[in-house]
Amino acid sequence: MTAKLSLQAALADPAQLSVTWELVPGRGAREKAQEHLVRMAELAAKDARINAVTITDNPGGKSAITAYAMAVEAKRLGIDPLVHFTTKDKNRNALESELYALDRAGIENLLVMTGDYPVKGYAGNAKPVFDFDAVHALRLIVKMNDSAYTKLAPTHFFAGGVVSPFKSTEGETMAQYYKLHKKIVNGARFIITQLGYDARKFDELKKYVAISNLTVPLIGNIFILSLPVARLMNKNLIPGCVVTDSLVARLEEEAAHSNKRELQLERAAKQYAVLKGLQYEGVNIGGHGLDYNDVQYIMEKGEELSANWQDIAAAEFNYPQAGGFYFFEQDAATGLNTCQPVDRRQTGRGSSSLKQSMMDMVHEAAFDQKAPLYPVNKAVARYIDKSWLKKPFTLAEYTTKTITNECRFCGDCAMHELGFICPMSQCPKQQRNGACGGSRDGWCEVYPGKQKCIYVQMYENFKRHGKEERMKEKYMPPCNWDLHRTSSWLNYFNDRDYNNNKD
Numbered sequence: 252m253t254a255k256l257s258l259q260a261a262l263a264d265p266a267q268l269s270v271t272w273e274l275v276p277g278r279g280a281r282e283k284a285q286e287h288l289v290r291m292a293e294l295a296a297k298d299a300r301i302n303a304v305t306i307t308d309n310p311g312g313k314s315a316i317t318a319y320a321m322a323v324e325a326k327r328l329g330i331d332p333l334v335h336f337t338t339k340d341k342n343r344n345a346l347e348s349e350l351y352a353l354d355r356a357g358i359e360n361l362l363v364m365t366g367d368y369p370v371k372g373y374a375g376n377a378k379p380v381f382d383f384d385a386v387h388a389l390r391l392i393v394k395m396n397d398s399a400y401t402k403l404a405p406t407h408f409f410a411g412g413v414v415s416p417f418k419s420t421e422g423e424t425m426a427q428y429y430k431l432h433k434k435i436v437n438g439a440r441f442i443i444t445q446l447g448y449d450a451r452k453f454d455e456l457k458k459y460v461a462i463s464n465l466t467v468p469l470i471g472n473i474f475i476l477s478l479p480v481a482r483l484m485n486k487n488l489i490p491g492c493v494v495t496d497s498l499v500a501r502l503e504e505e506a507a508h509s510n511k512r513e514l515q516l517e518r519a520a521k522q523y524a525v526l527k528g529l530q531y532e533g534v535n536i537g538g539h540g541l542d543y544n545d546v547q548y549i550m551e552k553g554e555e556l557s558a559n560w561q562d563i564a565a566a567e568f569n570y571p572q573a574g575g576f577y578f579f580e581q582d583a584a585t586g587l588n589t590c591q592p593v594d595r596r597q598t599g600r601g602s603s604s605l606k607q608s609m610m611d612m613v614h615e616a617a618f619d620q621k622a623p624l625y626p627v628n629k630a631v632a633r634y635i636d637k638s639w640l641k642k643p644f645t646l647a648e649y650t651t652k653t654i655t656n657e658c659r660f661c662g663d664c665a666m667h668e669l670g671f672i673c674p675m676s677q678c679p680k681q682q683r684n685g686a687c688g689g690s691r692d693g694w695c696e697v698y699p700g701k702q703k704c705i706y707v708q709m710y711e712n713f714k715r716h717g718k719e720e721r722m723k724e725k726y727m728p729p730c731n732w733d734l735h736r737t738s739s740w741l742n743y744f745n746d747r748d749y750n751n752n753k754d
């Protein structure tokens with residue numbers, strides 16, 4: 252029997268398809284979910300083909316036992332955990348504390364995400380934290396790994412991120428891909444896809460990474476889909492997971508069969524075969540109530556079917572979203588993609604907004620370092636900063652920005668970098684480096700049908716001026732809360748804002 256490889260080694264080995272198995276810790280400490288996780292981890296430890304068990308962190312924004320606690324148990328049982336490390340519930344100091352605990356426990360694999368918006372907890376809805384986004388957390392991990400920030404013994408994390416190619420609009424898709432660049436540049440060493448069942452989209456991501464020279468291993472997500480869960484995903488009740496009407500209809504037909512569970516597992520095995528055929532470096536297998544025997548079947552049947560992957564892709568994973576955007580032209584022969592990007596020159600632009608144009612003009616005249624008024628404004632700001640005018644000036648700025656952008660008084664304003672859309676007031680997750688994975692059809696995860704995702708708006712606005720590529724380039728540091736309730740204009744001209752953040 253071959254020796255079990257670490258996830259990192261398996262992803263680096265071109266002869267291997269790495270396998271991770273997703274286990275959900277569940278709510279409680281001594282309940283069925285935790286006992287199931289321990290039993291399955293024990294079995295996974297004995298199977299050399301399974302490189303790690305993935306352990307989720309409060310999925311759906313609901314409370315559960317910490318991923319850390321169950322990861323320590325899995326590690327003790329002999330299997331490496333891949334811990335979901337989300338930023339939704341903890342501020343930066345709590346994140347750092349957890350990283351020390353994980354490092355001390357010898358846990359290296361982290362899947363870094365922003366996470367689902369928190370929902371109901373004890374005595375009401377939980378407070379959303381979102382002090383960091385996933386890019387900030389990845390960057391912190393890099394700095395802890397090389398001791399640059401902590402000046403302590405280096406940590407040993409192998410951290411990755413998530414991307415969703417399964418978005419229906421151009422703006423959403425490009426926002427995902429632009430953030431992918433930032434994740435990789437800032438430390439993601441592997442990428443796992445969100446849930447979806449469209450082979451052309453899996454192929455699109457693989458080709459996008461290749462043409463963008465992003466050298467990163469990709470792990471495709473395989474989720475065993477039951478009809479009730481498919482209906483929830485179809486109704487957008489599980490953020491970021493895409494199941495089309497036609498796939499739900501297929502599952503409804505299957506529901507009448509006595510062997511529906513076998514059909515679900517067979518679909519997963521076929522997805523394994525397709526991902527292997529597309530040359531993904533790994534698969535992540537998950538699903539409600541999944542047993543070791545199920546995972547074993549998926550791996551074995553998937554290997555058996557993999558020679559025939561192209562026919563399977565065309566016949567079984569052809570679930571495009573109505574009018575959905577694809578980055579590449581379709582390959583008529585395979586139904587997948589050519590390497591030719593679609594012509595986006597005339598698509599995906601927003602309509603011109605007066606507010607936007609005026610803010611651009613003000614910025615270019617007064618705030619930009621090359622602006623004619625910049626030196627004068629800097630001198631005035633220096634004077635105001637030390638005078639009695641500081642308080643009324645601050646209040647005037649706050650009032651103006653409250654009218655134009657529902658200002659939250661963070662004092663570290665980055666709006667001009669973000670198309671004059673404020674992530675603190677307009678994005679429920681306060682994302683400063685790109686879209687989270689939860690949007691659907693261009694709408695925000697938290698306000699579906701009511702508010703467009705700010706990164707879709709931003710893409711459309713930037714595209715009008717041919718500047719959309721900047722969404723993948725500029726890293727935005729986290730807010731410095733030392734500046735909270737101060738004037739961001741004075742902070743900017745007096746060199747105290749995020750531009751001076753040495754992070």
Ligand code: SF4
Nearest residue numbers: 678687695696704705
């Ligand atoms: S605005 Fe976009 S990035 Fe922010 S929470 Fe909504 S979907 Fe996510």
